[in-house]
Amino acid sequence: MTGTLSLVRLILRRDRIVLPLWVIILGVLPISQTSGIRGLYSTPQELEAFAASMRATPAFSALYGPLLDSTAPALGIWRAGFIPVIIALASVLMVIRHTRVEEESGRRELLGSTVLSRNAALSAALIVTSGASAVLGLTVFATFAGTYPVAGAAAAGLGYFLVGAVFAAVGAVAAQLTESASAARAIGLSALGVFFLVRMAATVSEATWLSWLSPLSWGQKLRPFAGEEWWPALLLVAGFVVLAYAAYALSARRDVGAGLLPPSLGPAEAAPGLSSPLALAWRMHRGPLIGWSAGMAFAGLVIGSAAQAASDALAGNETVMRMLTAMGAAGGVGDLFIAMLVSVFGLGVAGYAIQAALKARGEESLGRAEPLLAAAVSRVGWAGSHVFFAFAGPAIALLVAGAGVGLSYGLAGGDVGTQLPRTIGAALSQLPAAWTLAGLALALFGLLPRLTALAWGVLLLFLLFGQVGAVLELPRALLDLSPFTHSPRLPGGDVSAAPLLIMAGIAAALTAAGLYGLRRRDIQV
Incomplete structure (x- = not known):
């Protein structure tokens, strides 16, 4: 871990504008959705009618996931159901930016010539990205806890935090597989796309068991404001631990700047078509x-x-x-x-x-x-x-x-x-x-x-x-x-x-x- 804290400070310095913006904006969007719905539908009967119309429209369920209750906070969290996808996207890209991009540009090798451990860059990227997800989750908790039940606010914030942490680990694994940052992004974003399609298929079809195959669904299984269930958080924690361990193990098996999937060597002379x-x-x-x-x-x-x-x-x-x-x-x-x-x-x-x-x-x-x-x-x-x-x-x-x-x-x-x-x-x-x-x-x-x-x-x-x-x-x-x-x-x-x-x-x-x-x-x- 030698040098990890120095790299954490460097990442925070480089992302001092973008990082707070996406954390604050995404953190306050769920309560904004809830306030908007509460302003439009003020009685339980109106909320129930609105929830019934939403359940009857598979397009909304496909985008946002299953609607679990008809209360204003439950509807607000459901309407913000695409935000975990954005958090996952930001987490994947951020980890790859501060690991694989640094190696591809040669800056990682330059830093490695100082007193810096092999895993410091990966650790710093995971710490900052997971920490940003934790702050985002705390923001969600704080905005809901003052008005709505604390248990539901905690479940909502915990789900956002853990989903961001899991996909930070997904980005960490993708960064070990290839020496190209663009290829690492393609791998990470492809994984996110598959998980989103699995969540969507589980929501709009009878194959509800598919939801257990997507971390995007695990956060919703905490059921914020709909009879909270806490044990699905263990799935997200286990997913983060397994993926992070895999990233460290894969990092130990490759050289700096290289990937586990080596690029194929081309011929000594280019084909006429490459002229x-x-x-x-x-x-x-x-x-x-x-x-x-x-x-x-x-x-x-x-x-x-x-x-x-x-x-x-x-x-x-x-x-x-x-x-x-x-x-x-x-x-x-x-x-x-x-x-x-x-x-x-x-x-x-x-x-x-x-x-x-x-x-x-x-x-x-x-x-x-x-x-x-x-x-x-x-x-x-x-x-x-x-x-x-x-x-x-x-x-x-x-x-x-x-x-x-x-x-x-x-x-x-x-x-x-x-x-x-x-x-x-x-x-x-x-x-x-x-x-x-x-x-x-x-x-x-x-x-x-x-x-x-x-x-x-x-x-x-x-x-x-x-x-x-x-x-x-x-x-x-x-x-x-x-x-x-x-x-x-x-x-x-x-x-x-x-x-x-x-x-x-x-x-x-x-x-x-x-x-x-x-x-x-x-x-x-």
């Missing part, structure tokens, strides 16, 4: 692109099947159908289900677009761009090869996602020919919003390369707008800053070409600004 920047970019982007596309296709197949099941189950419920009509779901339950989850596809693909757009920045910071640019390769040609995948990759991922939804939804309803183009169009309608985030990342890369991490912060902010903007009654002008606010609700909704064209134009302008800035600035390491 251009675009071909090299394809080699670098094909793994994440194939992984994202496969994951989106699988998610689409699952969602299409669940949408048809929900439509069949609720087709005769007049109360639910009136509620859906009021919400703008002209096509019925199935269309509402698909429209809500297609918007989640858009947010996820925006994350992939940012990752692809910032690949060039990673190559630059690792010193691999300078030798390429010393040859007969222009800066715009080199960066443009990554821009191509930042824009084409999300289109491919959304295309296969929409095809997966349409195929399973159409097969279940016996109407593939009609549903397939509708769901593909619904998925691709999210593309301009994702392109806008890619353009922002590229503009930061070209103009302010040291601030490229802000693109991830903006994505998180837009995600929070979508989750709590309506409940908190945020000003419309503020919500309109998110491009996802202007994406159409398809299938079943109305489409206006103007917002889509404006977003595409903004993305193009931001990309052009980034490429212009890259031509005029120095290459940085």
